[in-house]
Structure formats: C-alpha cells, structure tokens
Amino acid sequence: MIRPRSNHPEPRSLLPIPCEGCGYDLRGSTTFERCPECGAKIRARSSSALAGQRIDAVHQSGLTQLAASQMGSFVPLAGFLLIQFIGPILAILTAFGPLYRLLALQLRYRTSTIRRFEPSGFGTSLLTLAWLESLAALAVVATLLGVIPAAAWPWTTLVYTMAAMLSVTTTNFFVARATADWGSTIAPKVFFFGGMAALLAGAIAIGGRLSLALVTNQSAAAIGFIVALVLAGILAAIAVAIARDGIARVESVLGNELLESERIPTDHAGSSIRVSAPAHPADLAPLPLEPERPPIRRSDPA
Numbered sequence: 065m066i067r068p069r070s071n072h073p074e075p076r077s078l079l080p081i082p083c084e085g086c087g088y089d090l091r092g093s094t095t096f097e098r099c100p101e102c103g104a105k106i107r108a109r110s111s112s113a114l115a116g117q118r119i120d121a122v123h124q125s126g127l128t129q130l131a132a133s134q135m136g137s138f139v140p141l142a143g144f145l146l147i148q149f150i151g152p153i154l155a156i157l158t159a160f161g162p163l164y165r166l167l168a169l170q171l172r173y174r175t176s177t178i179r180r181f182e183p184s185g186f187g188t189s190l191l192t193l194a195w196l197e198s199l200a201a202l203a204v205v206a207t208l209l210g211v212i213p214a215a216a217w218p219w220t221t222l223v224y225t226m227a228a229m230l231s232v233t234t235t236n237f238f239v240a241r242a243t244a245d246w247g248s249t250i251a252p253k254v255f256f257f258g259g260m261a262a263l264l265a266g267a268i269a270i271g272g273r274l275s276l277a278l279v280t281n282q283s284a285a286a287i288g289f290i291v292a293l294v295l296a297g298i299l300a301a302i303a304v305a306i307a308r309d310g311i312a313r314v315e316s317v318l319g320n321e322l323l324e325s326e327r328i329p330t331d332h333a334g335s336s337i338r339v340s341a342p343a344h345p346a347d348l349a350p351l352p353l354e355p356e357r358p359p360i361r362r363s364d365p366a
Contacts, residue, residue: 126172129164131311134304136161137197140228141262142300143269143293145204145221155204162197169194181321183242193231200227222273229266232303233259239310246317258306265299268292
C-alpha cells in the first residue's frame with residue numbers, strides 16, 4: 065500500500081542536503097567549504113549557516129573593542145594626569161586605551177565586511193584620531209621613562225588632554241550625524257550633547273592647569289584647580305559614556321544591515337540548494353496518490 069504524501073513540509077533538520085558530486089548528505093557540514101566525503105566544493109550554503117557567518121563578522125569587526133576602549137580617554141580628558149603622584153600612574157594605565165583602539169581599528173575593522181555599510185568617513189576619521197591619541201599617550205609614557213626630558217611633562221600631558229578631547233568630541237559628532245541620517249530624532253541630540261560635554265571637559269581641564277601656572281595666589285590656584293578637576297571629571301564621564309554607547313549603536317545598525325544584505329532565495333524549508341527547473345510544464349503535475357488501475361469488467365449473469 066502506497067502512503068499518501070503529506071502537505072506539510074519536512075522539518076528543516078530532517079531535510080537532506082545532497083552533495084552535487086557524490087550525493088552525500090551535507091546536513092552537518094554546511095559550514096565547511098568542501099564535502100567531507102568526496103572533497104567537492106560546496107557552492108551553496110544553508111541560510112542558517114550564512115546568517116551565522118554574518119553574525120560572526122559583526123562580532124569580529126572590532127567595534128566592540130572600539131566601544132570599550134573609549135573609557136581610556138576619561139583620565140586625560142578630565143585632566144587627572146596633572147594630579148601629583150597619581151597622575152603618572154594613571155598615565156601608564158590609560159595609555160593602553162588608545163593603543164587598544166588603534167589595534168582594533170587597524171587589524172579588525174579596517175578589513176571587516178561590515179565596513180561597507182559605515183557612514184561616510186567614519187572608519188578613516190576614527191583611525192586618524194586613534195593614531196593621534198596613541199602618539200600623545202606614548203609621548204607621556206616616554207616622558208615618564210626619561211626618553212623625553214621631565215621638564216616637558218606639563219606639555220605632553222596637555223597635548224594628551226587635547227588629543228582625548230578631539231577624539232571623544234569627533235566620535236560623538238560623527239555618531240550624531242549618522243543617527244540623524246538614519247532618521248532618528250532624539251539620538252542625534254544626545255550625541256551632540258556628548259560632543260559638547262567633551263569640549264567643555266577638555267577646556268575646563270586645560271583652564272585648571274593654566275590656573276596653577278598663572279595665578280600667583282597658591283591657595284586660590286589650588287581651589288580653582290580642584291573645582292576644575294571635579295567639573296571636568298563629571299563632563300568627561302558623561303561624554304565618554306555617550307561615545308561608548310554611540311559606537312555600540314553603530315555596531316548594532318551596521319550589523320543589522322549586514323544580516324539583511326545578500327539574502328539568498330530559499331525554498332519552503334529554508335534550504336539554499338539550487339534545484340533545476342523542469343523542462344516541460346507537464347512535469348509540474350502532482351503525483352497520483354495511488355497508481356491507476358485498469359477498470360474491472362463484470363460478466364453478465366447467464
């Protein structure tokens with residue numbers, strides 16, 4: 065007895081995906097480039113495997129590391145490098161922030177497939193800023209190690225503060241422009257506020273440093289310096305946190321665009337294996353449930 069065909073598709077995990085060379089079932093091997101049985105190249109992948117590869121491309125783009133490294137700009141932006149005894153220690157610890165950002169941009173994001181969806185000039189500008197801030201951080205470390213004369217310490221820390229201010233400000237302004245282009249209304253205002261907070265934090269930190277050098281009254285200069293550090297610290301924390309959230313938002317948007325791109329046509333079960341079209345329309349006719357039987361002739365009773 066022949067069973068009638070079911071109108072319900074077979075579950076995706078039970079559908080065979082035959083190799084074009086030998087017919088081997090590739091249901092456990094769709095993430096490889098060649099058939100494990102005959103070595104033939106797999107020209108088509110399942111849609112789930114392709115989606116998994118795109119998700120891996122998002123995680124390996126370097127934007128996650130870029131967002132985390134934004135916290136390294138907090139100390140120089142707030143002017144904490146100028147604090148006596150603590151400043152040199154903080155300089156060594158925070159120097160890894162821009163260097164980590166530079167490596168993430170240079171080694172991962174620069175060659176990532178996600179970059180083709182980035183806002184115009186986004187990656188190039190961030191890479192330039194990372195180089196600038198990394199060189200300023202190395203100059204501060206070189207001053208501590210004696211490579212650069214110790215008398216240059218106020219100037220190298222001042223340059224480091226200005227580089228961090230430029231980096232965080234530009235990052236926030238870039239994200240503000242990108243979110244505006246994506247149609248958001250509130251997010252551009254938030255990131256614009258983050259850029260202005262970075263500008264104010266750097267200006268206040270530099271002003272506090274100048275007050276120590278220009279004000280003759282040491283008590284007044286010390287009070288002004290402490291107030292400047294507190295205000296700059298608050299504004300720097302806000303600016304860096306917003307910049308970090310902005311990079312994460314960019315990663316999310318670019319990741320969604322990557323996942324939505326290059327969708328492949330699938331059949332009813334989601335398989336991307338190519339099937340040749342029938343040569344004649346008659347081939348599309350449904351199969352009979354049972355084979356046709358010849359009519360039974362009845363003999364008339366005598």
